[in-house]
Amino acid sequence: MSDAADHGFMARALRLAGRGVYTSDPNPRVGCVLVRDGSVVGEGWHRRAGGPHAERIALREAGQAAQDAVAYVTLEPCCHHGKTPPCTDALIESGVARVVAAMVDPNPLVAGQGLGLLRAAGVAGESGIMEPLARALNPGFVKRMAQGLPYVRCKLAASLDGRTAMASGESRWISSEDARRDVQFLRARSSAILTGVGTLLADDPSLNVRLDRMDLPGLEPGETVRQPLRVVVDSRLRTPATARMLSLPGGTLVACAGCPPEAVAVLESAGAQVYVCPDGAGRVDLESLLRHLAGQEVNEVLIEAGPTLAGAFVAAGLVDELVLYLAPHLMGDAARGLFHLPEVRCMAERFPLALTDVRAVGPDWRLTARLG
Numbered sequence: 001m002s003d004a005a006d007h008g009f010m011a012r013a014l015r016l017a018g019r020g021v022y023t024s025d026p027n028p029r030v031g032c033v034l035v036r037d038g039s040v041v042g043e044g045w046h047r048r049a050g051g052p053h054a055e056r057i058a059l060r061e062a063g064q065a066a067q068d069a070v071a072y073v074t075l076e077p078c079c080h081h082g083k084t085p086p087c088t089d090a091l092i093e094s095g096v097a098r099v100v101a102a103m104v105d106p107n108p109l110v111a112g113q114g115l116g117l118l119r120a121a122g123v124a125g126e127s128g129i130m131e132p133l134a135r136a137l138n139p140g141f142v143k144r145m146a147q148g149l150p151y152v153r154c155k156l157a158a159s160l161d162g163r164t165a166m167a168s169g170e171s172r173w174i175s176s177e178d179a180r181r182d183v184q185f186l187r188a189r190s191s192a193i194l195t196g197v198g199t200l201l202a203d204d205p206s207l208n209v210r211l212d213r214m215d216l217p218g219l220e221p222g223e224t225v226r227q228p229l230r231v232v233v234d235s236r237l238r239t240p241a242t243a244r245m246l247s248l249p250g251g252t253l254v255a256c257a258g259c260p261p262e263a264v265a266v267l268e269s270a271g272a273q274v275y276v277c278p279d280g281a282g283r284v285d286l287e288s289l290l291r292h293l294a295g296q297e298v299n300e301v302l303i304e305a306g307p308t309l310a311g312a313f314v315a316a317g318l319v320d321e322l323v324l325y326l327a328p329h330l331m332g333d334a335a336r337g338l339f340h341l342p343e344v345r346c347m348a349e350r351f352p353l354a355l356t357d358v359r360a361v362g363p364d365w366r367l368t369a370r371l372g
Contacts, residue, residue, distance in 0.1 A: 009033050009040075009072045010102055010130045016045040016054070017074045017137055019218040022188045023048050023226065026297035028141040032058040033072045034065075034096070041065035047218060053078065055087040059094050067095040074134045076105040076127060079114040088114050092121045101127040102134035106145035139320070140191065140299025149290050152318055154303040154310055155186060156338055157325040157364075163335035164307060169202060178362025179325040183304075184211045186323060190228045190302040192253075192293055196309035197234035204244045207304065229253055229298065233309055235283045237263045241270035255284045255292075286316055311339035314351060314371065322353065324367045 016031030024030075024046050032054035034042040042065065044057025052060075055077055059066050071077075077087035077099065091099060104112050104127050115125040135142055140151035157175040158164050165171035173180070187193055193207045207230045213219045227250030232239055237256040245252050253273040256264075264274045275292055277284045293301065303313060313319050324338075344350055357368040 005038070006072070006100060006129055009035050009070075010074070010100065012040070012043070013054075013072045013074050014102070014130060014133050014137065016043060017134075019045050020047055021137075021218070022216045023218045023223075025049070025189075025191050025226065026141075026299055028075055028138040030054040030073065030075045032074070034058045034062045034069045035072065036062075036065055036067075036069040041069060047220075050083045053084055053087050056084070056090050059090055062094075068097045069094075070098045070100060071096050072100050074102045074137065076101040076103065076110055076112070077114045077118070078105065078107075078110055079117050080109045086114075088117045091118060092123060096123060098124040099126075100129055101125070102129055103127060103131045106142050108145070138299075140301075143320070144294045144297075144299055148294050149287075149318075150191065150294050150298045150301045151320050152290070152301045152303065152313065153186065153190070153321045153323055154305075154313060154319045155183060155323045155325075156310065157327065158338055159327055159329050159331040159335070161330045161332070161335075162338050163331035164338055165336040166331065167334045167336065169336075174331075175325045175327050176362040176364050179327070179364045179366070182325075182361050182366065184209055184215075186302055187228060188216055188225065190300045191298040192229040192231050192300075193302045193304055194231040194233065195303070196305045197232055197236075197238050198308065199304075199306050200232055200234070200239060200243060200245075205304075206248055207245055208248050208250060228302070229293075229296075231255065231289075231293065231301075233284050233286075233289070233305075237267070237274075239267060239272070241266055243270075246271045253293075255289050257282055257284050286313060286318055290318060307337055307340045311341045314339055315341055317371075319371050321356075322367075322369045322371065324369070325361065326365045326367060328363055 013031040013033045017029045020029040027049045031045040042058040042062025044054045046054045079086045079088040099118050118125040143149055143151045188209045208227055209225050230245050230252040232254045234254050235257045237259040239254050253275055255275045255277050257277050259276055267274050277288050353369040355369045359366055
């Protein structure tokens, strides 16, 4: 098959994989297309953890037509027993002639072994076609497997002069209704939404996904919208047991440092998980918290916090991506800024950004940038 055809069918598999952005967590988003004699005979995408993988769905659709077909998969087929049997077994049994993976699975349980088993069984196996796009679909899964850390986005809304609240703390609403709705899609794709206790005490936020099932591609009739884990950074455990988020669907984790057992018990009885972080001079060690979340299969974290906590994550080098909604108004010098950062004394000490996307969202502009 020609190189152009390989790319065309892999592009189709990537589009299928994208349907799982809001449903597959904590599993990766994966698509599969089966092609025989230049025609698609089966296709599928991974919808939900515990459900069938993309390869098995495509094979079921193809039936006998899978014999001598080419399987285009956005991630190397699994070769271990998890919640479902290995996809390598199903591919070998089906009689496919060739498997093309966009990327090798970074999971140490697979990591090239899936393709190796296929080749040992006489199935041609290769990887690397459109790999950057495949990686972009699963930034959190890839980073968690490679580094033991989730992919971290920091979302902020600011005026055109970079202000996030008035001096009094008033901030509703800086951005437009369109921008606030757009944030709901960032929440829906995230494994966890993280904020600080200052924001919790000031606003008593819900930090939930407020979208209808019909808004999210990939959800079927009767399926409920998945609610990300809510995470509160609260060194001295000031979170009240009456916090709104504790009564909402989905879990809440409160991270503290050196907390009294009785205070922990009160919050746990209110429904929270409490993570007592290794002592970092009386503060929650942010990297330790992220590693703890990764251990709970958290792939993508969305930070929605004030300038102190957001600045601490940036200064620690723990933020992968900024998403900034800029509203077309000015708030003046007395208003609060975006980040509390260490003093930047010269141009060489700036925090460099690489803009990856700029687009209008209603009357606002959404800027997406990578750090580093």
